Amino acid sequence: MRGLTLEIKEGDFVAVMGPSGSGKSTAVNMIGCLDIPSKGKIYLDGEDISLMTESDLAQIRGKKIGFVFQQFNLIPTLTALENVALPMVFQGYEKEERIKRASDLLKLVGLEERMNHRPTELSGGQQQRVAIARALSNDPQILLADEPTGNLDQKTGKEIMNLLFDLHREGKTIVMVSHDAKLAEHAKRVELLIDGKIVKSYNGKNHTK
């Protein structure tokens, strides 16, 4: 990754597209404070996060950012409800509040029937819904989705995309990584990344919405 300049505004829906190895995941990990650049600066809400300590970064990840991964990354020993409630534990919410909010979120993604199931008892699409509910649990401004439909079949993938569109309409800033041009075009803006540089930036189909 070198010479990458990318600006994302509040309420945006940006798709970072590119072939594998182009650095798109690294870019999103840096936005999400999971990775820090060896050189260069990243501003989030006007603050330079490249200078922050791991503890501060953890707080930012917990409060301002929600992650959705290709591999779902749920904790296998916890139920759907517990998975969704976990980020709130690290922010010090009371138990009743955590359970209430987690069950509301699971209802929102259509999983009210499967709250007490563990990830292994859920289908891929259901697991990704749980992951999205978890990403929303601390009501973050930004949702980072790294190939969110990469492990799903077409139909389920579409459902997940629709969920993301809904969240965007409700005002969330969404940054999605995808190698699939068709999927990326559904975003408001598409940034094409090759060898760590943005080679093309254009409006997607969702631009008018």
Next chain:
Amino acid sequence: MILEYFKIAIKNLFNRKLRSLLTIIGIVIGIVAVVGLISVGQGMQNAINEQFQTVGQDRIVVTPGGEGFTGTSPVTSEYSTDRLFEHDLDVIKGVKGVYKATGATIEIGEVKFDNTIEYFSVFGVPTDSESLSLIKTIDFFLIEDGREFGNGETGKVIVGYKVALEGFDKEIRKGHRLKVKGDDFKVIALQKKTGSPIHDNMVRIPIDEARALFDRANDEFTTIFIKVGASEDPAVVAEDIKKAMRRDHGVKEGEEDFKVTTSVQLMEGFNNILNVVQIVLIGIAGISLFVGGIGIMNTMYTSVLQRRKEIGIMKSIGATNAAILMIFLFESGVLGIIGGVIGVIFGLMLSKGVELAASLAGVDLLKVYVSIPLVVSALIFSFLIGALSGFMPAKQASNLQPVDALRGL
């Protein structure tokens, strides 16, 4: 929040039941050993001290043979080649501070009753009135049923508690007859139970008959019992006795052919031996605790390796390094403390078992001493072992870079 981390830690342990259990066993064994040994050891020490409390601190015992292996205990004196005689008793009686003194012979001899032969300690005691007045104050010579020897009486025997009750198929009662080394004796009394097997497994006959039966000189003793005056310091009197006997035997200091022991010294001697034994045993138990700690460390390192991804996930959803550190420390600490609790329970059961076994074997004096500070410190110690052993793995877990951890690298 810390409570929540604790709950997460407990949950994680529950998800790995078998591994947690196996790890805990290491700590359990160590704590069982420590708690069991200390409780039994403390009980033994208390028993010895109690025994000496009843004997009194104003007693001195003289046995033949110099310093060495021959004698902290009067019963070992029969193995010595050195001897004590009436003359020695006279010398001792002449020492300032000696209130009363008497001699006795102690041997192992065959006792025949109900057509069965068994072997017991045979005490030969003087039957003159001065000696008897001292014997009546000696704890392990107290009579329960019957009477003490009369002045110059012969052909009579006083029987120890266990000999009477369990020595033979038939219980020995007052008025029965038995044979000591072939000679006929009439039972005139039974001794009170002392709780100490040495003193409950004895028969007591007049000293002249004992000397004749066991081929001793007719003025010989194997032990001399001394009671010091009320206001005297037994240690000082003991030194004076040594001086007088050295002069009489014509030996230099350090070359004595006799040994003078005060009851305090005797008690300290027992306590010292007991302490050394305890320290050695607790040292061994400490090694097993250490190994248990290594077991926890091993489990936690494996756990960190296996759960790298999980750690990455937790970090990506807002867990700070401190949170991860705490969760892992709680896990290892809880492993330690559960081991500690189980260990304390089994340790106390073990020591109670020892007490029971001892009382079945006739040692009623051994009462296990359960000390609350011991239990509390065992629990704290086991938690610390757990937490300390878990610290390095936990530190490693908390320092993982979120991206690397997520990739499971």
